Amino acid sequence: KIYNIAVIRGDGIGPEIVDEAIKVLDSVCAKENFELRYEDYLMGGVAYDFKGTPLPDETIEGCLKSDAVLFGAIGGQKWDTLPREFRPETGLLKLRKSLGLFANLRPTSVFDELLDASTLKPEVLKGVDLFVVRELTGGIYFGEPRANDGFTGYNTMIYTKPEIERIAHVAFESAMKRRKEVCSVDKANVLEVSQLWRDTVNEVAKEYPEVTLTHMYVDNAAMQLVRNPRQFDVILTGNIFGDILSDEASMISGSIGLLPSASIGGKVGLFEPIHGSAPDIAGQGIANPLATILSASMMLRFALGEIKAADRIESAIKKVLQDGYRTKDLANYGAKEVCSTTQMGSIIAD
C-alpha cells in the first residue's frame, strides 16, 4: 500500500524534528509493508522568504491531494515585525481553516519511565491519561471584528451553535472510546459566548447518556490540572482556552517536547507537535523530536489506519526512555545518556 504524505517542515526546529519523524516512519514502514511517499511544501517564515506569502496556494493544494499532512512548526523573531497577513502564524491559521480542521486532539499521558525523576511527583502523576479536544477554527483567533489602531485593540470571541455542536460531538465520541467522562471548560460566569457553549454542550450530551459530563471554569481548570490531573479524561474546550491548557498539561508529562497533536474534521488530517518553532534552541541539535515522532504515530493510527506501525513506534519510544536515553530538555528526568535530536531519532528508528 502506498500513502502520499505532505510534509511541511517550517521554521526554527521544524526541519530538525520532522527529519527524525521521517527516519522513524521509514523504519516502521519497511517492517509493516507499506510505503510512504513524501512531498515537501513550504509554509511559515520560510515560505514568506521564498514566495512572499506564509501560505502559498500550492501548499494548500498539495495538502488537499495527500492522505495526511505531517507538520513541524513555524514562526520566529525574524518575521515578528511583518504586517499580520505576512506572519508565519497567519499561514498556519489559514491552512487549518482551508483544510477544515476544526478539531485539535491533544493526548497527554505520563511515561512511567520518566516518573522516577526527582522533578515529577509520582503520587500526583502516575496514571495521568487525559485528552484535550480543542476547537481550532473559531473563537477569538478568527472572530471579526478585530483591530488595533494604536490606542484601542480588540478581538471578538465568537462561537455559533453549530460550531460548538460539532466539536462537542468529537469530544463525546472520543470519551466513548475512553473512560466516558467529558469535562467542558469555559468561562460562563463572565462570557456570553461561554454560556452558549455550556448550554449547547448540555444539549449534545443528551445524545451520549453513557458519558458523564461536568463543567469547569477555565481558571479552576488551570489550577486543577496542576493539583490533580488524574481527575480528567476528556477536556472539551474552545480555541484559546485549549491552547493555554494544553501547553500547561504538557509540563505534566515532563516536557513540551513530548506532546503530539492531530487536527481533524476535514478531508485530510494534519499532525504536529503542540510546541512551536523553539527559536531559542534551533540549529543546536538539542530539540526533543518525540512530540513529532508521536504525531507521526497518530498519523499512522488515525489517518492511515496503520495501527500496528503506530504501536511499534510507541513501544520503541517507551523502550528508549526505559533504557535511559533523553534529549537535553529531559536531562534531569532520570537520564543515563543525554543525546542529540538526530541520535534520539536514530535510536528509536533502530
Ligand code: NAI
Ligand atoms: P515554543 O513552543 O516554540 O517554545 C517554548 C519553550 O519550549 C522554549 O523554551 C523552547 O525551547 C521549548 N521547546 C519547545 N519545543 C521543544 C522541543 N521539541 N524540545 C525541547 N524544547 C522545546 O513557544 P514560543 O517560544 O512561545 O514560540 C516560538 C515561535 O513558535 C513563535 O514564533 C510562535 O508564534 C511559534 N509557535 C508556533 C506554533 C506552531 O507552529 N504550531 C505553536 C506555538 C508557537
Ligand code: MG
Ligand atoms: Mg500553543
